[in-house]
Amino acid sequence: MRVMAQMAMVMNLDKCIGCHTCSVTCKQAWTNRAGTEYVWFNNVETRPGLGYPRGYEDQDEWQGGWVVQGGRLRLRAGGRLKKLLTIFSNPKMPSIQDYYEPWTYDYETLLNAPAQKNFPVARPFSLISGKPVNISWSANWDDDLGGSREHAVKDVMLKGIEDKVRMEFEQTFMFYLPRICEHCLNPSCAASCPSGAIYKREEDGIVLVDQDRCRGWRMCITGCPYKKVYFNHKTGKAEKCTFCYPRVEVGIPTVCSETCVGRLRYIGLVLYDADKVLEAATVEDDHDLYQAQLDVFLDPEDPEVRREAERAGIPGDWVEAARRSPVKRLILDYKVALPLHPEYRTMPMVWYIPPLSPVVDIIKETGHDAENHDNLFGAIDALRIPVEYLANLFTAGDVVPVDGVLRKLAAMRSYMRDINLGRDPRDEIPESVGMAGEEMYEMFRLLALAKYDERYVIPTAHAEQAHSLEELATECAVSDYGGGQNDVFGEGSGMPTPVAVENFQMLQQRQTGDDLVGGGDKRGRVNLLNWDGRGMPAGLFPEGERVGTADGAAGTLEDGSP
Amino acid sequence: MSTFLWVIFPYICLALFVGGHVWRYRYDKFGWTTRSSQLYEDRLLRIGSPLFHFGMLGVVLGHVMGLVVPQAATDAVGLSRSAYHTIALVGGIPAGIAAVAGLAILVYRRRTTGPVFSATTTNDKVMYLVLGSVIVLGIWNTIAGSVFHFGGEYNYRDGVSPWFRSIFALDPQPELMAQAPFGFQAHAFLAFLLFAMWPFTRLVHVFSAPLGYLTRPYLVYRSRDERPGATSGSRPPRRGWERPELQRK
Numbered sequence: 001m002r003v004m005a006q007m008a009m010v011m012n013l014d015k016c017i018g019c020h021t022c023s024v025t026c027k028q029a030w031t032n033r034a035g036t037e038y039v040w041f042n043n044v045e046t047r048p049g050l051g052y053p054r055g056y057e058d059q060d061e062w063q064g065g066w067v068v069q070g071g072r073l074r075l076r077a078g079g080r081l082k083k084l085l086t087i088f089s090n091p092k093m094p095s096i097q098d099y100y101e102p103w104t105y106d107y108e109t110l111l112n113a114p115a116q117k118n119f120p121v122a123r124p125f126s127l128i129s130g131k132p133v134n135i136s137w138s139a140n141w142d143d144d145l146g147g148s149r150e151h152a153v154k155d156v157m158l159k160g161i162e163d164k165v166r167m168e169f170e171q172t173f174m175f176y177l178p179r180i181c182e183h184c185l186n187p188s189c190a191a192s193c194p195s196g197a198i199y200k201r202e203e204d205g206i207v208l209v210d211q212d213r214c215r216g217w218r219m220c221i222t223g224c225p226y227k228k229v230y231f232n233h234k235t236g237k238a239e240k241c242t243f244c245y246p247r248v249e250v251g252i253p254t255v256c257s258e259t260c261v262g263r264l265r266y267i268g269l270v271l272y273d274a275d276k277v278l279e280a281a282t283v284e285d286d287h288d289l290y291q292a293q294l295d296v297f298l299d300p301e302d303p304e305v306r307r308e309a310e311r312a313g314i315p316g317d318w319v320e321a322a323r324r325s326p327v328k329r330l331i332l333d334y335k336v337a338l339p340l341h342p343e344y345r346t347m348p349m350v351w352y353i354p355p356l357s358p359v360v361d362i363i364k365e366t367g368h369d370a371e372n373h374d375n376l377f378g379a380i381d382a383l384r385i386p387v388e389y390l391a392n393l394f395t396a397g398d399v400v401p402v403d404g405v406l407r408k409l410a411a412m413r414s415y416m417r418d419i420n421l422g423r424d425p426r427d428e429i430p431e432s433v434g435m436a437g438e439e440m441y442e443m444f445r446l447l448a449l450a451k452y453d454e455r456y457v458i459p460t461a462h463a464e465q466a467h468s469l470e471e472l473a474t475e476c477a478v479s480d481y482g483g484g485q486n487d488v489f490g491e492g493s494g495m496p497t498p499v500a501v502e503n504f505q506m507l508q509q510r511q512t513g514d515d516l517v518g519g520g521d522k523r524g525r526v527n528l529l530n531w532d533g534r535g536m537p538a539g540l541f542p543e544g545e546r547v548g549t550a551d552g553a554a555g556t557l558e559d560g561s562p
Numbered sequence: 563m564s565t566f567l568w569v570i571f572p573y574i575c576l577a578l579f580v581g582g583h584v585w586r587y588r589y590d591k592f593g594w595t596t597r598s599s600q601l602y603e604d605r606l607l608r609i610g611s612p613l614f615h616f617g618m619l620g621v622v623l624g625h626v627m628g629l630v631v632p633q634a635a636t637d638a639v640g641l642s643r644s645a646y647h648t649i650a651l652v653g654g655i656p657a658g659i660a661a662v663a664g665l666a667i668l669v670y671r672r673r674t675t676g677p678v679f680s681a682t683t684t685n686d687k688v689m690y691l692v693l694g695s696v697i698v699l700g701i702w703n704t705i706a707g708s709v710f711h712f713g714g715e716y717n718y719r720d721g722v723s724p725w726f727r728s729i730f731a732l733d734p735q736p737e738l739m740a741q742a743p744f745g746f747q748a749h750a751f752l753a754f755l756l757f758a759m760w761p762f763t764r765l766v767h768v769f770s771a772p773l774g775y776l777t778r779p780y781l782v783y784r785s786r787d788e789r790p791g792a793t794s795g796s797r798p799p800r801r802g803w804e805r806p807e808l809q810r811k
Contacts, residue, residue, distance in 0.1 A: 080776050087772075088615040089600065089608045096601050096677075128602065129676040191780035194772030199784040210784075212591035215770040216598050233681070236597030249786075461786065501590045528592060 002274040003298060003309040005318055006185065006205035006349055007243060007267065007458070008327045009257070010337045011178055012447060013355040014409070015264035018144065018176035020044050022256035022265075026180075029255045030242070035234025037102035037127045040139050041241035042256045044178045048152040048389065051177075052139045053098040056227040057341070058156040063092045064225030065188050065344030066281065073282045073345065075188060077222045083194060092222045096233075100137045102127040128233075145174050157392040161385060173358035173386050177393075178264075180256060181228040181241035182340065182348030183207045185272065185296070186281045189240070192223025198238070203461065204269075205349065206243045214238050225344040235528065249461040257456065266450075268325030268457045269318060270332075270349075271298040271309060281345045286396035289342035296347070297332055300325075321459035326446055327351070334435075334443045336405045338394035353447075354394055354402055356409040358386040373414030373429050380406045408433045408443075416444050502528050505541060567751065568736035572729050575758035582761025583769065596767035602677040606667055614664025620657025621700070624650065629726045633719045643717075651708060658701040665694060689763040692756050699749040707745065716743050722750065 026042040045051045059065060063077035077083075077092055105122035113120035126133040142151040152158075183200075187207050190198040197213035198220055200206070209220075209229070216236040220229040229240045244254035248267075252258070257265040273296055280292035298305045300322040309319050322328060330337040330353065337351035359379050363370040370376070380387060380403060387406065391399040415429040415437070430440040446454065499507060528537060586594065600607055628650060636646050669690060672678050707716055725738040739747065760766070 084772070084775065086612075089604075089611040091608070093600055093604070095604050130680065131676065187781065190782055193782075194775040195770065196772075196774065196778055196782050199782040202783050202785045204786075212594075214595070215767060215772070216595040217772065218598055218600060231598070231601050233599070233601045234597075235592070236595040237592075499589060501593070504589075 001298075001305075001308045003271055003305060003312045003314060004205065004274045005203065005309075005314055005322065006270050006272055007183070007248060008205075008270050008331075008349040008351065009180070009254075010266040010327050010330045010351045010353065012264040012266075012353040013175055013177065014353065014357050015262040016044070016176040016178060016355075017262055018044055018046065019261050020140070021259050021261050022178055023139075025259040026241075026256050029244070031239075033232075033234075034127075035232040036230065036239060038096060038099045038139075039230040039232070039239065041228070041230075042178065042180045043139050044176050045140065046143050046145055046152075046174055047177050047393070048148070048155040048158055048172075048174065049142045049145070050151050050154060051179075052100075053094045053227050054137070055098075055154065055156060056094075056225075059225055059344070062094070062225070062227070063222060064227065065223075065346055066186070068282055068284060068345070071282065071284075073186075073278065075191060075223060076225075077192065077219075083192065083219050087194065087217055087219075090218045090222055093218050093231075094221070094227065096128060097137075100139060100141070101129075101133055103133050103135060145172065148172070157389060159392070160397075161388050161392075173361065173389075175355040175357060177340075177352070178256070179226065179228070179340070180254075180350060181207065181243070182226055182346065182350045183241075183243055184349060185274075185277050185347035186345065187224075188344070188346050189220035189224040189229045192219040193217070193238075194219055198229075201245075204243075204245075204248070206245050206248070207240070208242060208245070209238050209240055211235075211237055211239075225341065225346065226348070248458055251458045251460040253456040253458060263450075263455065266326040266330060266446075266455050268327035269322040269459065270325060270328050271300050271305060271314075271319070271322050272296045273298055277347060281347055286343045287398040289345065290339065290395050290398070290401055293339060293342060293347055294332065294335075297328075299332070300328070315459075318459045321457050324457050326450065326455055326457060329443075329446060334408065334439070335401075336408055336443070338401060338405065340394060341396070342394075343396035352394060353409070354390045354405055356406055356413070359383055359406065359410070360413075371414055371417045373411050373432070376410035376414065377407060377432075380410065404433070408435065408440075411435070412440055412444050412447075415440055502540065564736045564740040567747075568725065568739040569729075569734040571751070572734075572754050575754040576729075578758040579760055582758075583766065586761045586766060594766055594770065596764045597681070599672075599675075599678045599681055602681070603671060603675045606671040606675075610664050610667030610671060612664075613660050614668055617657050617660030617662075617664055620653065621661055621697075624654045624657060628719065629723050632723070632727070647708070651704070654704055655701075655709075658697075658704060661697055662701055665697060669694070685763055689756075689759060689765065692752055692759060693765075696749060696752045696756055699745060699752065703743075703745045703749055707743065716746070718742070718746060722746055726750075 022042045023040055023044055027040060030036075030041055031039040040052065043052045051057065056062060056064075059076060065076055066073050067076045068074075075083075078086070103124045103126050105124055107122050109120050110122050124133050124135050125131065142148060145152060183206055185205070187198070187200060190200060190207060193214075194217045195213055195215045197210045197215070199208060199210065201208065214237040216231070216238070218231055218238070220238050221227070221231055223229075229238050231237075232239050244256075247254060247258075253265075253267050257267055276296045280289075280296045283289060283292045300306065300309075300319055306319055310316075327337075331351055336353050338354060339348050339351050341348065356376075359376065360370045362383060363375055363379050368375050384399075387399050387402055388397075390406075391397050391402045395401045411429050411433045415425060419425050419441075425437060427437045430437050435443070633643075637643075641649075672682055672690075703718075721738045721742045725735055725742075728735040728738070739750065742750075756765075
């Protein structure tokens with residue numbers, strides 16, 4: 001047994017109202033830069049629908065994830081040798097058109113247009129080519145089933161049930177699916193990276209791209225079946241959702257969770273056995289993958305597991321957090337959360353509580369009591385289409401687990417109505433789905449009432465190291481103890497900041513100047529991620545007259561140290 | 563003049579080549595990439611890029627054979643000069659043509675596809691000019707010199723190759739190059755110029771050929787604290803309490 005901790009998320013789809021606040025705040029925090037205009041680390045899709053990028057779930061086309069061949073797990077897009085042979089031109093990379101061509105408007109026209117009879121119009125311009133564009137697609141073009149008779153019918157998850165699903169407005173169903181990187185236990189993006197730049201953090205399982213090691217071969221983009229690794233076309237490097245690791249390290253939730261209006265996201269730890277991951281990902285039958293994945297998780301209440309966790313160096317407060325983890329409760333205790341597309345065999349770690357609302361809506365429309373569990377159970381059995389569709393998303397097409405989850409949600413709805421109306425709670429309702437009354441009430445509390453610190457149980461990174469983390473950075477100066485630059489005082493003291501082209505001028509100024517430098521940014525680095533490739537990035541070169549400063553710089557370098 | 567062109571200049575270029583790569587790797591790991599434009603355009607790239615790159619691999623292999631392996635060595639194993647010549651042409655001309663054709667497609671693509679063109683920096687343009695010239699001169703020397711014998715026959719293994727090896731043997735013999743035909747002189751000169759530019763252009767990607775991928779395990783686990791290259795590059799240094807040398811100097 002090799003115990004590892006994983007930071008995981010559960011989203012309760014019944015509560016998603018499709019407001020895209022998560023997407024927008026995430027974009028403002030992480031991808032509002034040139035080169036990532038088209039990138040949404042978090043996006044919200046309307047299902048049935050094509051998703052973003054268009055039709056990404058069609059793995060016959062995009063070749064993402066893993067397949068089992070002859071009892072062995074292989075990358076669907078081909079192994080190491082094939083990757084190296086096709087390295088000069090990735091045969092299966094989505095083009096910008098498959099995402100969408102990002103655009104802006106020439107707002108100047110609105111301000112500068114002379115007085116005229118008609119209102120001036122701001123025309124859309126492509127952020128890629130700079131030319132006027134005709135906007136014909138975007139990250140959520142088919143939002144709220146817009147154009148569904150053209151688009152949603154092409155949803156690959158409708159395969160096998162397409163003749164039964166109606167796309168007429170009044171006869172269909174829909175729900176929202178917010179998606180971030182799955183931070184998989186068996187990430188195929190990392191396996192596809194020729195440079196070994198994508199890694200899984202040992203401490204919390206967050207999957208990250210090392211920007212200094214990425215060489216821009218683009219194989220990860222093909223490798224990820226969720227298409228959640230993106231190519232920054234300005235820097236030539238891959239970027240992906242970071243699970244907001246600087247926030248998570250200090251115990252606060254990701255931006256998407258923090259700002260979620262519906263409060264539908266849960267973050268917590270799960271413990272798992274790293275030795276069993278490969279075996280679980282290799283089970284032959286797709287329908288067994290959900291159970292196999294459950295079997296990989298470890299119960300933090302088990303003393304044996306806790307002993308092994310201690311041996312593996314997982315701090316005590318982390319094991320404590322794993323015990324209180326809302327994610328663990330939803331996945332393992334109540335078994336109402338399901339993985340997205342287990343058939344990709346990457347063992348995703350963002351799970352979903354499938355929505356009961358398509359079923360409830362249909363009962364309501366027929367005039368029956370949508371709070372009655374018998375009606376709901378009957379409808380779950382009768383309304384095969386939404387259930388089969390959900391099964392295609394969450395259990396590789398196996399309707400049994402989805403049935404079970406929907407029944408639990410329906411039972412909870414019915415059970416809680418009695419309590420809310422002051423009637424005697426009927427324990428036969430939870431019993432009919434194999435739960436105790438108490439347990440069902442606790443589940444209700446977690447799904448409906450849970451406060452901030454119950455929804456997000458995030459242990460800080462090892463407390464004894466917290467001072468050195470990204471968000472705090474209150475590292476004490478150790479120059480007196482042989483660690484720093486002895487001859488520098490004040491701001492420039494402490495551990496040497498590594499010299500790179502991005503901070504060369506700043507470091508020189510800091511060492512030699514009389515006043516505080518940094519231009520508002522505490523560390524004064526030029527962030528090349530924010531540079532659009534045009535002109536000179538601010539701060540990369542000395543300010544003012546180029547010639548004069550260059551001379552001065554040469555002089556001050558020598559005699560700069562006091 | 564001959565000393566400058568065939569002794570001083572090559573050494574300057576090689577020094578820049580080596581020193582430049584060390585500098586770039588230490589201080590600009592983040593910029594170490596070829597900035598792929600596949601996201602913008604796919605159709606032409608899919609033909610042009612493999613054609614060019616595999617052609618270039620063949621060309622590089624041919625240069626290793628022609629420049630590094632001495633004539634005496636092939637004579638010793640009983641390979642006649644005309645047989646060597648035939649092998650060199652049979653291997654070299656298709657590789658050269660593939661490289662030129664690939665380059666033509668790629669340059670055409672770069673010029674005509676709007677987003678790709680606007681992502682092309684001046685640095686790229688200068689580099690493509692030098693690279694293109696070197697390749698075109700090289701294939702001209704092969705076809706014109708070796709196939710049609712324009713301007714008399716010239717065995718580069720008597721002139722260019724010993725000169726090239728003499729540079730690395732630290733016993734440069736500029737007179738060998740001074741007697742070579744102009745085509746070969748220009749090719750060699752521009753090639754060294756290209757070496758000098760190399761570390762400062764996107765050509766650095768050649769040295770990140772990910773051969774380690776063949777042997778490493780699929781999944782990479784890394785600790786939060788593990789920050790290689792702690793004193794340079796663009797990564798922050800490793801910080802924390804546990805420093806064994808925590809004692810006052």
